[in-house]
Amino acid sequence: MADPGSSLATRPGVAQCLDLYAKLASGVCVVTTRGATGSPVCATVSSAAAVSASPALISLCLANGSRTLAALRHHGSFALHILGERHRPWAERCADPLATAAERFGEEQAEYVHGVPVRTDALAWSVCAVTDVRAYGDHHLVVGEVLAAHTGNGHPLLWYDRAFHGQGGGAVHG
Numbered sequence: 001m002a003d004p005g006s007s008l009a010t011r012p013g014v015a016q017c018l019d020l021y022a023k024l025a026s027g028v029c030v031v032t033t034r035g036a037t038g039s040p041v042c043a044t045v046s047s048a049a050a051v052s053a054s055p056a057l058i059s060l061c062l063a064n065g066s067r068t069l070a071a072l073r074h075h076g077s078f079a080l081h082i083l084g085e086r087h088r089p090w091a092e093r094c095a096d097p098l099a100t101a102a103e104r105f106g107e108e109q110a111e112y113v114h115g116v117p118v119r120t121d122a123l124a125w126s127v128c129a130v131t132d133v134r135a136y137g138d139h140h141l142v143v144g145e146v147l148a149a150h151t152g153n154g155h156p157l158l159w160y161d162r163a164f165h166g167q168g169g170g171a172v173h174g
Contacts, residue, residue: 025160030081030094031060032105032117033072040105040117043068044095046159047139048080056146058128061139067101069133069140077114077129078144081122084154085166090119091157113148124151 012020026046035041043066051057058080062069072078083091094104110117113127128144155167 022162023160025158025165028083028087028091028157028159028164029060030083030087030090030119030122031062031068031072031078032081032110032119033068033075033078034115034117035067035071035101036074039101040110041068041071041101042094042104044091048082051143056149057131057143058126058146059141059143061136061141063139064135066140069142072130072142073133075116077116077127077147078142079113079116079118079125079127080144081119082124083157084123084152085157086154087122087157088164091164120150122152123154123156125149 027048029045029048030042031045031048032040032042043062045060045062047061049059051059060080062072081087090106090108093099093106096104105117108119108121111120112118114129116127118125118127126144126146126149128146130142131145132141132143134141158165
């Protein structure tokens with residue numbers, strides 16, 4: 001056990017926390033909803049998690065200033081897409097803070113399920129009704145009740161050590 005006065009017991013700064021978080025391997029997801037004009041908006045997240053099977057609940061985190069967070073709070077529902085390796089270009093576009101909503105969603109066709117834009121070619125997807133949104137630090141935790149879901153086949157796109165990775169553990173290049 002580290003001595004409370006040692007450097008090992010010192011509260012980490014932001015950079016050290018980000019280094020720590022970079023070692024959390026996670027699946028890459030894109031969350032979509034409808035913007036104020038009805039057009040699709042999206043963001044890439046690596047912080048999605050199953051909360052409960054009964055009732056079916058999923059959580060995700062979005063940055064406080066996220067356009068997608070504002071839109072899903074207004075719309076009251078969202079889709080969570082679990083991405084396969086082939087979806088890396090979409091993940092990159094949805095993560096680009098300088099891209100417009102139209103550029104982020106791209107040319108891909110969306111089907112609307114419960115009024116939410118869904119890319120049905122994702123590895124898996126769910127449409128959720130927002131049940132709770134809470135601020136924690138520089139992000140908001142969003143919990144949604146699953147209204148519809150679909151699973152397909154393929155290998156997941158992963159995020160680890162600030163890079164996309166495929167099933168073999170190597171970096172996936174776009």
